[in-house]
Amino acid sequence: MTIRTDNAVDLSHRRWALTGLAVIVLAAASLEGFVLPALPRLQQDFGVDAASGALASVVPTVITVIVTPLAGRLADVYGAGRTLAGLVAIVLAGGLTSAFAADFTTFIVGQALQGFALGIIPVGFVVLRHLFLAESIKTASGVLVAMSVAGAGLGVLTAGPIIEATSRAVLYAVPTAVVALGAVVFFAARPGLRRDPDARTGVDWLGAGVFAVALVVLVVALASSSSAGWTAPTTLLLFVAAIALLTIWVWIESRVAQPMIDVGSLRSRSVGGAVAVGVAIGAGYAPIVFLLPQVIAQPIETGYGLGATASQTGMFLAVAYAAGVISSVAAGRVARSTGLRAVGVIAMLALGLGAAAAVFSPAPASLVLMLLLAGVGAAAASTIVYAAAAIGAEAHEVGVSTALITIARAVGGALATQVVASLITTDGAPPFATFQVAFGVAAAISIAGAAVAFWLLPRERAELSGLGHL
Structure with a gap:
């Protein structure tokens, strides 16, 4: 695990290090978000069918679930600086391979290397634990979550227009160069990361x-x-x-x-509670962003659909991404005065109210309100759970603890999405009643998540030090 050096990193260097790390996360997240909206064009360019094209999405997903916890653990054991440098090098190689691949097999290799990108997030929280005091970690966590949301949003919203107007090389090479720029800024700031000589030495x-x-x-x-x-x-x-x-x-x-992780720490509010709420965040938010395109793409003749195009769908989703970027940073700042639990509960309630808005009406105003509340709730709650783990985990388990939250959100989202997908699967256009049930499921999960946040997230400063257990 990395620790504060004896010569404290001055404020200017901390700010530049955080800026560089934020740029890396922004660009890496955008690389992750490119593939789905660009997939039809990629299949056409490489001359592959949909079944083969799906590998471009599946392969990095599998790599991500393998790499994320391992990256966090390596940062805990060998230091965040080395681990981040290695991950950045792999992501750069993946981005350039994806940009200039001459055939689909080589492109898939590039996508596999890009699957290492999400491993940067838990490593980033190890960096924050080293650079900042507990109260400042809350705000810094908001910055990292905001950049991951912004990057994902940029990837989804800009991939189609960019690849149609330019080429695959431009689509992947530009954010890859931005990752490199962020790395230069980060390491030029000399954040003073070094391994704790008393930390565990094995994996x-x-x-x-x-x-x-x-x-x-x-x-x-x-x-x-x-x-x-x-x-x-x-x-x-x-x-x-x-x-x-x-x-x-x-x-x-x-x-x-x-x-890899002390299983006893999963009984603590700061780690186990954060992981539990992470499942609820994914399970409450992912169904919303899955269902929204399904609703508005239906023909106007259904009485609830808008006949929306892919570009119009992207404009709707931009509401959630924009709200998430703002609320991530705001949540960290508010938590400094109100505490983590209060913000976490309110955020999960906002996520639940967002889904509930779509239960009552398919009108565009209701859907925009849904996305606004969902974006605010999911991003703010994510900031809180990451901050809880980054502050409250044992020093040698920050990386793997925050990695578990990333996985918890992904698993919760995948499970809930499959459930709501089965609810709306019918022959022909599904009746709006099926969407109401599906949005109701998402709302119920989020409201239950608010109860979990109230019960399990840290309440007192002592609990953030690992003294409070479930």
């Missing part, structure tokens, strides 16, 4: 491997639920296998001398 490769396999099996199970159904034998077998592997992982972590 639990067995535990990390079992955990990675469990996550991959879970991803495959979710894919099977979409194609074969939730009750299909293959789907059920995969879910059982994932649960069995996670159980084995917990058993391993409770017995090795230097575990």
Whole structure:
């Protein structure tokens, strides 16, 4: 784990280091967001069908679930500076490969390397723990979450227009260059990161491997639920296998001398509570951004659809991204005076109210209100849970703890999206009543998440120091 050096990093250097890190996260997140909106054009350029083209999305997703916890752990053990430098180098290689690949196989290799990008987020929180005091971490966490939201939004909104107006090379090379620029700014700031000589010196490769396999099996199970159904034998077998592997992982972590993560820390409010709320954030927000395009793309003749094009859908989603960027930073600032729990509860309630707005009306104003509240709630709640873990985790577990939150959000989102997708799957245009049920599910999950936040998130300063347990 990296710690504050004896010679404290001055304010100017901290600001420049945070700026460089924010730029890296912004550009890396945009690279992650490019593939889906650009996929039709990519399939055309490479001459591949939809089934093959889907690999451009699936491969980086699988790499991400493997790399994210491992990156956090490596930052805890070997230092954030080294780990960040390695991840940036891999992402740069992936971006350039994707930009200039001569065939689809090479492009997929580039996408696989880009899958390392989300590993930068837990490493970034290790950096924040080193650079800032506890109260300042809340604001700095908001900056990182804001940049990840902004990057994802830019990727989704600009990929189509850029690739249509220019080329794949421009689409991927420009943000790749921005990642490099951010890295130059970060390391030029001389943040003084060094490894704590008293930190654990080993990586639990067995535990990390079992955990990675469990996550991959879970991803495959979710894919099977979409194609074969939730009750299909293959789907059920995969879910059982994932649960069995996670159980084995917990058993391993409770017995090795230097575990990937101390499973006892999952009983703390700052880590276990944050992970639990992270699941609710993903499960409440992901269905909204999945359902919105499905609703507005329906023909006007249905009585609720708008016949929206892809560009018009992007304009709607921009509301959520813009709201998220602003609320991320605001949440960190407000939490400095009100505490993490209060902001977390309010944020989850906002997310739930957003989904509820669409239950009552499919009017454009209601959908915009939904996206506004959902963007505010999801981003603010994410800032709070990351800050809770970054402040309250043991010094040698900040990276892996924040990585678990990233995974929790992704898993919660994937599960809830598959559930609501099954609700609206009908022959022909689904009746609006099915969308009402689906949005109602998202609202109920978010409101339940508010209760979880009230119950589990840290309440007192002592709990942020790891003294409060569930």
